Amino acid sequence: MKGQLVTQPLVEGNKSYADVNNDVCRPLESFPTKLWLVAFGASATIMTIGFGLIGLLIFMGTGYSGIRSPVGWGMMIITFVFWIGIGHAGTLISAILFLFKQKWRTAINRSAEAMTIFAVMCAGIFPLIHTGRPWYSAYWLFPLPNTMGPLWVNFRSPLLWDVFAVSTYFTISLFFWYTGLVPDFASVRDRAKNWIRKKVYGFLSLGWRGSSRGWHHYEIAYMILAGLSTPLVLSVHTIVSFDFAVSIIPGWHTTIFPPYFVAGAIFSGFAMVVTLLVIARKVFNLEEYITVNHLEAMNKIILATGMIVGLAYATEFFIAWYSGVPYERYIFLQRAMGPYAWAYWIMIGCNVISPQFFWFKSLRRNIPLMFVLSLFVNVGMWFERFVIVVTSLATDYLPSSWNYFKLTWWDYSVLIGSFGMFFTLFLLFCRFVPTIAMAEVKSVMPTKGGHHG
């Protein structure tokens, strides 16, 4: 067990292989609880209102959003970067921890990957509505042949790199997730009592039978996907940061952005995983699989990445001073002491101060505390993107055009609407898909002679 972040037994409660299937499939096979119905109803309502408001903006014009000259990137770009960042923890858990042979990932990888996919779906909506005319997006964003020349997309622009990075990331995450799901869909199929369930899960499982010759290819494919996803996940937020770093705006044009964005993404993503799993393990009685040891390991990663983010904030400030560039110096003073200082200090408080509690083992294992702190980190990471996007744009090169940026009621509502969509999808996932990778958990359990002796 050398080099493992979690060394204790990974599954508690002396479980047998059959117990794993029974415990994980139970929420799929029972009638939804009142709690689930209420949560689903609320999330779906919020999502619907959000989409209605997006429709309003598209129909009436982008004036509903707070974007005004000189701040041309408002809530939509901030929230896009936020959601893409959330997704990163899922890929880190499924790919990077796999390559590091961290066996504790098996309990959490399925739900974390689901979270990745849903977060990227939420993210993808925002740049589309930011264009204002999403029906033109097909050939604005992708190199589709057209009758205007043909006029191609500009492959030398970071905004286009972003399109390719995000769509590749979504596709590969979806394929990776589905590959992991096939054996588990077969488990659900084989224990199904009614024929609709048998048909649907049978279809989804592609006819999987668990052949050892098949498992051999399957495991190699899984390894290749992990190997591909690892540089991919690092590239995605690197390229998102290029949207900023490749421009010549003070406060954005810095070489620290790629590692700083990637660390921040993993930081916020793990916070979201903790938020979701603290609730899910309780509601679906999975506490023996997603143990306090798992949560503690995630809190250690939150602490480590939080420290990297804190270091990045400090480095940015130092380099702004050390560069001697007056514009760069001015923008950083504006961030900490200017009109957006309130946002800056929310960011510092949530991202740098709040993870410090995790230095103490008893606090790392304190579930109510980690839940609250994970919410703080999520808030802090949204504000980080707010600070980056807004401060640099609001104080541009021409002081006569400086303007104070305000979010409108539309911005707030659509931001909340995106959370509605995220939770709607996650709640559906909890009902219809095995939330724990059963086959993978079994492979890290100690062997027990079964009931036949």
Next chain:
Amino acid sequence: MAKQCVVGYYFSPEEIIEATAKTRERNFANFDAFTPFPVHGIDQAMGIKRSTLPYVSFGAGMMGFGAAFGLQVWTHMFNWPLNIAGKPLFALPAYVPILFELTVLLAGVTTVLAMFGYYLKLPNWNKPIFHPDITNDRFALAIEVNSEAEVEPVKRFLKEIHAQDIHHVGGEL
């Protein structure tokens, strides 16, 4: 005569590894183990050759790289050259992100499609499922025989290697 599968069951990964190793020594034309999760060490016990899937992935990745390079060079330099902010038309560093993304995209998608479609011959919903607990906690060993007459000796062999609930079903493995 139609082909038959003789199936026996085990209840731990160690037992199935031992049983497959013994089955391999008997040189049956076709046999396979069916397990709820990938059992480590069974590849060597069964004598499974290493998958050629990585070569497929590598080839697909190279094709993605080539496609990305060709697409960017052709659109910017030949099909419709556009001067945008004085950037060079052949801007190799600026091409790198898309070279990387399309390499990963094609390699990843091809890996999954080739693994299921070519190597596992899935989707295929018509193959027999020997026992519903194979995806739960049973480890099945199935041996394919060519005729009804061979069923009994193979059943005896499975009994010798301590398989439980031995039965046979018609059809190929």
